[in-house]
Amino acid sequence: MTISNDKEFKSKLGGLSATQQRQVAARFVQRVFGLSNDVRVKAALEVAMRPEISDAELTVVSQAANSARVESFTQCGQECDWTAQAGHFVAKAAVACVSTAAEPDNLAWDAAMQARMARICETVATGAGTENSEAEEQYQILDAFLNQ
């Protein structure tokens, strides 16, 4: 049965193991990676995809992704460049993927939401309005992941 709403989406994600969550989260972020292209984000996603990750590796990419996130805030009073701001949310999503928390609480949902924010920033930047199909694309990714 395919996922068709956020309630299902969120609960199915929450049922996955941490490793599985990282892997599916990385896929969500891959979809919006083009809005960032930051090498640190790329590194984080690569690590998140792997079935076995050492604590040390996770710490390294986590710190790097966090730097990418902090550096890409729009400063108060600066003119907002929505395309650049999309990159900020991509970095935020990547941070979620490689969260070093002892018991990450549905990091995949977090990453999914941040990835959607990145897409929203893109649509705002291009003036294409608020509609986008990111959520549906994410449902399909999760479906494919669960069925593999």
Add this chain to the structure above:
Amino acid sequence: MNELQFLTWVRGTGLNIAVVVFLLGVLWRLLEIYSLGRKKDLSAPRHVPGASGWHTVFRRSVPPPGMLKRSPVSYIGGYVFHIGLAIVVFLFAPHIKLFQSLLGLSWPGLPSQFIDMTAVITMAAMVVVLVDRINKPVKRFLSTFEDWFTWAVTFLPLLTGWLAVRHLLLPYTTMLAIHILSVEILLVVLPFTKLFHAFTVFGSRWFNGQANGHKGVQV
């Protein structure tokens, strides 16, 4: 002019001029400053007990949290010489006699040995704050001629008075005349220099306390 004529002059004409300039000066300056007025604050006030202009007038005499250790000389030296000055000026018998002749008021004084000791402590404190003003980068940076001048104009009455009472340096009559003259100089410059803070400190603290009290912050 011999020393007796000098003394007579400073006690008479000189004192009259100095007091008149002082009183008119103070009145003029208070008018000049406070007649500027200020706009009414139309924002809704927050009522917090203990947060008001009056509270700050008194509370600001206490160093705010963390500040005493940042500049102990400013606070301690400042308290010592201000309080010392007040004791010497208002609680020394010959001064009280002067106030009595000018205002008709009188009050008990303190023993002259105590005043003598206070004068010495006050002068020492003033030297300490002077040295601090020279040594500390911020104070040195801010200081202008007026700072050194007002220091001297405040220090000299203390020094010359102490010397006169102790019959040191110059013959008593001359020393006393110089002391009175130094006080007259102090009176004349007070309203027109930073020494006027003696009067404006109340207004300033009040405005500040009131502006913050309006927001409910006790300062």
Add this chain to the structure above:
Amino acid sequence: MSASLEKGVRVLKEVIDAPIASYFNSCVHCGLCAEACLFYTETGDPKYTPIHKLEPLRRIYEQEYTLLGRLAKMVGLSKPVSDDELEEWKELVYNSCTLCGRCSAVCPVGNDLVYMVRKFREGMSASGHAPADIIGAVNRTVTIGSPMGVKLPAVKAQMKHVEEDYGIPIPLDVEGAEYMVMLSSMEIINFPEYLGAIAKIMRQAGKTWTLCSEAFEATNAGIQIGNSDLARVIVSRIVDGAEKLKVKTVISPECGHAYTALRWEGANLVGRPFTFEVKHIIEVLGEFQKQGLLKTEGFETDRLTFHDPCQLARRGGVIQQQRDLMNQVAKNFVEMPDAGYMNWCCGGGGGASAIQDGEELRLEAFKKKKSQLDTVKPDRLVTACANCRIVLEEGLEHYQMDIPVVGLTEMIAEHIQESAPAKSEGA
């Protein structure tokens, strides 16, 4: 004298009032204001002494409003204020002052230096000496509606995103709602979670609320730059919006200067008292807490400390509420040294964080906040101002301190008791 310098001097003459005159005449050059200012304490450079930041204003006061000063001017003995001097003062008045107000809290003769800097900025702005970065923010606010160029479509996009994430509808332009919620551009752009948190809390408290499509922006760059005319335009939008929607209370978001602008300067800018109340979101949460409307569950167990935004605590009078709220959801809340009304500025307020060439100075000034954190050693840092959050994160990143920063409203919202399963969330 160029036309704008003349205008600047004229503006400065107009803003000088009895308090400012009293303050200049009370200053005894004790330097204690410098000891309270993080830009001096962390750099050791006396030019950052607060009263020194006001020197051109002092000279104008002396030359225009004192007898001796006017006499000196007549005989050519006084130094007039020049364009070059004001240009030199730009760094002192904007880059190295965040309007944090610590100087005003310590001056022994009672000088309200931050008040004077605020007024001095009016003249700096009128004479063309305000930083370009803030001028841009002000222009964008007036023409677009937000200092960062956020337009309604972007707000609507955020609303939609938040509705999806939290499953709660976000009301827009609802007449008669009790609360009108303002946002700052910073939240709309950087922290959309804030809106979600509000929605969650309001739902549980059972309060009606709304956003206003014509006045969603709380940030007032006019205040920061020192241009009351523009500040007035911005506040008027909010007043019109609030009165049109007939709300009881306007909520100022987690942004320090937005609160100062609306709550304390707003009525004076538009020239009449407001017909509605203005409260900071932390004030509102504090009220809900006291009324028993904030039902939370669970506790944060890690070591938390709180950074008091200057405009909220020392300058705004909201000091205890954040502590009571922290204690409701945190088991291990510890205060940093100088917590409360004497807390130290993050270094980025008052427009400072928008000034690109002031970054190095800001990072140096951040050492003060760093030293507070080094003493209290928290696991995480909580605050209630979007700009503080970013400035803090950047400072922590620069000094390689691994301390996540969270917003208080969001933290409270995370602990709100979930509604019964019958009410479903989501699509």
